[in-house]
Amino acid sequence: MWHVFDMPLGVFIGLAALAGLFIGSWLTLLTHRLPRMMEREWQAQCLDATGAARPAGGAYGLLSPASHCPACNAPVSPKGRIPIVGWILLRGRCAACSAPIGWRYPVIELLTCALFAACAWRFGATPIALAGMGLSATLVALAWIDFESTLLPDVLTQPLLWAGLLVNLFDAFTSLQMAVVGAVAGYLFLWVIFHVFRLLTGREGMGQGDFKLLAALGAWFGVEALPMLLLSASLVGVLIGGALTFSGRASRGQPLPFGPYLALAGLVTLLLGGEQGLWLFMS
Numbered sequence: 451m452w453h454v455f456d457m458p459l460g461v462f463i464g465l466a467a468l469a470g471l472f473i474g475s476w477l478t479l480l481t482h483r484l485p486r487m488m489e490r491e492w493q494a495q496c497l498d499a500t501g502a503a504r505p506a507g508g509a510y511g512l513l514s515p516a517s518h519c520p521a522c523n524a525p526v527s528p529k530g531r532i533p534i535v536g537w538i539l540l541r542g543r544c545a546a547c548s549a550p551i552g553w554r555y556p557v558i559e560l561l562t563c564a565l566f567a568a569c570a571w572r573f574g575a576t577p578i579a580l581a582g583m584g585l586s587a588t589l590v591a592l593a594w595i596d597f598e599s600t601l602l603p604d605v606l607t608q609p610l611l612w613a614g615l616l617v618n619l620f621d622a623f624t625s626l627q628m629a630v631v632g633a634v635a636g637y638l639f640l641w642v643i644f645h646v647f648r649l650l651t652g653r654e655g656m657g658q659g660d661f662k663l664l665a666a667l668g669a670w671f672g673v674e675a676l677p678m679l680l681l682s683a684s685l686v687g688v689l690i691g692g693a694l695t696f697s698g699r700a701s702r703g704q705p706l707p708f709g710p711y712l713a714l715a716g717l718v719t720l721l722l723g724g725e726q727g728l729w730l731f732m733s
């Protein structure tokens with residue numbers, strides 16, 4: 451393991467955890483706004499296609515409006531924006547209208563914090579650790595958005611694929627050959643399953659975003675990692691999907707988002723690495 455950043459490992463892990471808290475805080479905004487931005491865009495395109503005028507309204511993006519309470523639009527105070535601390539200070543409620551803020555905020559912040567610290571610990575003070583943190587943050591965002599809105603936005607999956615090929619230019623996780631083949635094979639495999647399933651049942655079992663996410667994971671970890679990625683994601687998916695159907699929280703035949711399980715399998719591959727790690731995770 452090569453340490454290029456000149457600092458003790460403990461300091462690097464601490465810095466990574468701190469960065470994870472703030473990136474996680476930004477991910478709470480991204481995961482909330484991105485699906486809504488996509489919906490607004492589709493509605494605007496429908497209006498354009500029918501020749502109707504777009505409704506006038508303020509900009510809605512990642513930079514504006516500033517953080518506000520979705521219930522009463524009151525702006526969030528600077529103190530309330532501090533990761534974790536803000537949520538505790540506000541006791542999980544909006545200061546203006548007392549609407550509950552929800553546990554998604556502290557959970558995403560703590561999860562990102564833990565993943566960043568784990569990357570720093572696993573890879574040391576190296577550029578690979580930074581790449582792993584970027585991958586972790588994107589997978590957290592994708593899993594959360596797919597879980598809440600069954601979308602896997604192209605603006606996240608496509609750059610993730612290119613980033614995987616770029617890091618493997620330097621053999622970070624696998625060779626460039628394995629990465630290129632992994633990206634193509636990941637996409638094709640789910641594409642074939644999708645079309646066979648639709649031919650046999652007339653239903654669509656998964657979304658196109660799943661193909662792109664598996665292609666991205668193939669680009670990061672290489673074609674050799676795909677069987678274990680798919681197997682573990684499917685197993686966890688079947689277990690959780692079965693539990694949800696059994697407990698009546700999801701109806702039979704309702705498509706369950708596959709993205710969160712793929713993202714989870716990707717995180718486990720990143721942090722435990724190789725087949726040994728995944729077997730450990732499964733047993």
Ligand SMILES: [Zn+2]
Pocket residue numbers: 519520521522523524544545546547548549
């Ligand atoms: Zn409020």
